[in-house]
Amino acid sequence: MADIRLEGVGHSYDGGRTWALRPMTWTWRSDRAYALLGPSGCGKTTLLNIISGLLSPTTGRVWLGDRDVTAVPTARRNIAQVFQFPVLYEEMSVYDNLAFPLRNRKYPKAEIDQRVRRVSHLLGLDDHLRRRSRRLDPGRQQIVSLGRGLVRPEVAAVLLDEPLTVIDPAMKWTLRSKLKEIHRDTGHTLIYVTHDQTEALTFADEVVVLNEGEIVQAGEPTELFLSPAHEFVGHFIGSPGMNVVPGEIAGGTVRVGGEAVGRAVGEDGDLPPGPVRIGVRPEFVRITAAQATPGLAARVTAVDRMGAYDLVHARVDDHPLVVKTGAGSRYAPGAVEFFRFDAGRAFLFRDAVRCGSIAPLDGRDGS
Amino acid sequence: MTGERLNDVSGDVSGDVSSDVSDVSGEVSTAGATVAGDRVEPEAPVGAAVPRDEPGGQVDTKPRNNRAWFLVLPVVVSVAFTAVIPLMTVVNFSVQDIFSPTDRIFVGLDWFRAVTRDPEVHAAFVRTLLFSAQVLLLEIPLGVAIAVAMPRRGLGVPVALVLVALPLLIPWNVVGTIWQIFARGDIGLGGWTVNNVLGVNFNYTLDSTDAWITVLIMDVWHWTPLVALLAYAGLRSIPEPYFQAAQIDAASGWATFRHIQLPRLRGVLTIAILLRFMDSFMIYTEPFVVTGGGPGNATSFLSILLSKIAVGQFDLGPAGAFSLLYFLTVQIVSYVFFTVLTRTGR
Numbered sequence: 162m163a164d165i166r167l168e169g170v171g172h173s174y175d176g177g178r179t180w181a182l183r184p185m186t187w188t189w190r191s192d193r194a195y196a197l198l199g200p201s202g203c204g205k206t207t208l209l210n211i212i213s214g215l216l217s218p219t220t221g222r223v224w225l226g227d228r229d230v231t232a233v234p235t236a237r238r239n240i241a242q243v244f245q246f247p248v249l250y251e252e253m254s255v256y257d258n259l260a261f262p263l264r265n266r267k268y269p270k271a272e273i274d275q276r277v278r279r280v281s282h283l284l285g286l287d288d289h290l291r292r293r294s295r296r297l298d299p300g301r302q303q304i305v306s307l308g309r310g311l312v313r314p315e316v317a318a319v320l321l322d323e324p325l326t327v328i329d330p331a332m333k334w335t336l337r338s339k340l341k342e343i344h345r346d347t348g349h350t351l352i353y354v355t356h357d358q359t360e361a362l363t364f365a366d367e368v369v370v371l372n373e374g375e376i377v378q379a380g381e382p383t384e385l386f387l388s389p390a391h392e393f394v395g396h397f398i399g400s401p402g403m404n405v406v407p408g409e410i411a412g413g414t415v416r417v418g419g420e421a422v423g424r425a426v427g428e429d430g431d432l433p434p435g436p437v438r439i440g441v442r443p444e445f446v447r448i449t450a451a452q453a454t455p456g457l458a459a460r461v462t463a464v465d466r467m468g469a470y471d472l473v474h475a476r477v478d479d480h481p482l483v484v485k486t487g488a489g490s491r492y493a494p495g496a497v498e499f500f501r502f503d504a505g506r507a508f509l510f511r512d513a514v515r516c517g518s519i520a521p522l523d524g525r526d527g528s
Numbered sequence: 529m530t531g532e533r534l535n536d537v538s539g540d541v542s543g544d545v546s547s548d549v550s551d552v553s554g555e556v557s558t559a560g561a562t563v564a565g566d567r568v569e570p571e572a573p574v575g576a577a578v579p580r581d582e583p584g585g586q587v588d589t590k591p592r593n594n595r596a597w598f599l600v601l602p603v604v605v606s607v608a609f610t611a612v613i614p615l616m617t618v619v620n621f622s623v624q625d626i627f628s629p630t631d632r633i634f635v636g637l638d639w640f641r642a643v644t645r646d647p648e649v650h651a652a653f654v655r656t657l658l659f660s661a662q663v664l665l666l667e668i669p670l671g672v673a674i675a676v677a678m679p680r681r682g683l684g685v686p687v688a689l690v691l692v693a694l695p696l697l698i699p700w701n702v703v704g705t706i707w708q709i710f711a712r713g714d715i716g717l718g719g720w721t722v723n724n725v726l727g728v729n730f731n732y733t734l735d736s737t738d739a740w741i742t743v744l745i746m747d748v749w750h751w752t753p754l755v756a757l758l759a760y761a762g763l764r765s766i767p768e769p770y771f772q773a774a775q776i777d778a779a780s781g782w783a784t785f786r787h788i789q790l791p792r793l794r795g796v797l798t799i800a801i802l803l804r805f806m807d808s809f810m811i812y813t814e815p816f817v818v819t820g821g822g823p824g825n826a827t828s829f830l831s832i833l834l835s836k837i838a839v840g841q842f843d844l845g846p847a848g849a850f851s852l853l854y855f856l857t858v859q860i861v862s863y864v865f866f867t868v869l870t871r872t873g874r
Contacts, residue, residue, distance in 0.1 A: 210772075213772075213776065214775075215772050215775065215776075234775070235772075235775040235776055236775055236776070236777075236778035237778075240776070241776060242772070242773070242776050244769040244772070244773065245769070246767075246769070248769045248770055248772075248773040250787045250788065250791075251791055252787070252791045253787065261777055261779070261787075262776075262777040262778060265777055265778040265779050265780065265783060266778050306773070309773075309777060310776075
């Protein structure tokens with residue numbers, strides 16, 4: 162197996178006026194399960210097609226291990242790809258579908274048979290080998306398309322482009338755990354494209370978040386959740402997304418509407434004073450009964466009862482703030498409550514990029 | 529005399545029509561009777577039905593009205609005038625020997641027997657069948673090949689579409705005229721080239737093979753674009769990932785065509801084969817203009833023979849029987865084609 166390395170790879174569909182994918186350098190490490198997460202139109206599929214060779218990048222080079230494959234056609238790239246909807250050779254049987262990539266590559270008959278049987282066993286398709294592929298249900302069809310990738314011995318990575326879009330929700334869980342199982346058994350590098358955060362977070366060893374043609378953060382699911390490096394990651398991951406409240410840094414203290422909420426800790430040294438945006442997840446805001454410092458007074462506007470938890474909506478300095486509390490809370494709309502951020506879980510953003518976090522005041526008054 | 533003849537005919541026609549209409553109205557009135565039955569004799573059925581259907585004991589008081597059947601009338605009338613009446617006049621001719629409008633005798637199925645035993649009809653039938661077969665064998669693969677070769681995007685698309693569609697826009701008899709001149713050995717570009725550049729002696733007015741080839745090529749030129757356009761539409765509807773998957777699976781160009789494009793052309797090719805069969809089996813205008821069925825009987829297809837019998841010799845009886853058999857043949861072959869093509873590969 163080999164790493165897939167993108168070296169300054171970028172793509173533009175209109176001759177360089179706008180980038181569908183901004184030039185980036187990134188390595189997909191061998192044998193890991195990645196999720197490529199981002200909203201529709203952010204360049205996920207473009208990135209995938211560049212890796213598989215269906216698209217030549219406008220700039221940059223693609224490396225497969227120590228081999229430069231930028232100019233190598235798809236067929237000789239050792240990459241398998243599964244598409245949004247099942248792509249099958251419909252008039253062929255399941256067996257022939259699985260054998261097709263090997264037959265095209267002129268494998269000996271005995272080896273083809275052996276490989277097809279191994280993959281069909283792995284995927285639980287043994288009972289369906291003789292059936293016409295178009296008669297299978299969509300879930301099985303998608304498994305067959307996946308099987309066409311797994312059957313090839315030399316495959317370095319399997320790319321999945323939102324493979325569960327057409328599968329009905331009940332089947333999605335089964336298929337996703339099947340995919341994890343396959344990843345465990347085969348050890349292929351998997352790159353799983355999705356715009357569904359649950360899919361990404363439950364599936365991957367590492368989640369890569371893409372926005373507007375740029376990788377904004379990559380990391381383990383918990384890392385993305387606990388310390389978003391970009392405002393977009395905060396919004397996109399988590400349900401509901403991260404709260405963003407405008408504030409101000411003055412003399413090392415972060416203030417919202419004049420109230421001190423904590424001490425500003427810069428990522429690299431002290432932060433210059435000026436406006437800043439405070440991002441904090443609904444999970445890490447506490448509501449306290451009495452006025453405390455640091456704390457923000459805010460008027461509750463609504464409470465959503467979600468069953469397992471409640472969402473308390475409030476307005477701070479005329480900006481919305483959502484708080485996740487235990488079910489059965491007794492906050493009433495119209496009441497003024499006091500809100501505090503958990504230590505180390507509130508972050509400071511400038512130009513949408515994280516620049517620091519908020520630390521407790523340590524009893525010192527900001528002024 | 530003419531008036532009497534017309535009267536006769538119309539008498540026959542109205543007889544036929546009325547029998548036909550009474551057929552329809554028979555159905556209508558049957559349906560009406562059943563519905564009316566509910567209304568006219570409510571006691572017995574309703575009394576029996578009430579305990580089961582409506583536990584509340586309420587009698588169904590919804591008014592029943594059969595006037596909706598009048599809505600079917602326009603269809604009955606228009607079908608009668610467009611299809612049934614003309615067809616019935618032909619049926620009428622086919623069972624009579626008409627010497628003059630006043631002098632006619634009923635001959636039963638004699639004309640049908642005569643037509644099915646006529647060697648000239650047999651020859652024309654075989655000729656037409658052979659022509660249709662050749663047309664299909666040439667036009668379907670050629671049309672698909674053109675469709676595959678046509679560009680999928682860019683400026684080439686409209687250019688290719690217009691160029692390919694051009695022959696379809698030319699009226700039949702103009703196509704005939706074009707080819708009549710084009711294939712002439714003395715002043716026609718095509719015929720002259722074959723004779724003087726290729727050095728092959730080619731004369732469609734004298735040589736029956738040359739005449740056949742001329743008519744065949746003319747049909748291919750005129751109608752392959754239809755197949756190409758249908759196939760092109762079919763190809764365009766194949767989603768891009770299918771071709772991408774083929775690339776990933778290292779499928780050759782031929783394998784891509786065989787396993788992705790061709791299976792997805794099944795629907796449009798069924799239509800194309802049907803249309804081209806029906807049209808070529810009924811071909812009339814172009815060979816009539818180019819060769820007039822000759823030389824000899826070389827290009828005398830069923831339709832040309834039929835018009836010769838009906839219009840040229842004014843033998844209405846045999847022509848009527850001929851038409852009906854011709855009509856039935858086209859119907860049956862088309863039905864068989866369609867059934868076979870749609871059932872296979874299910």
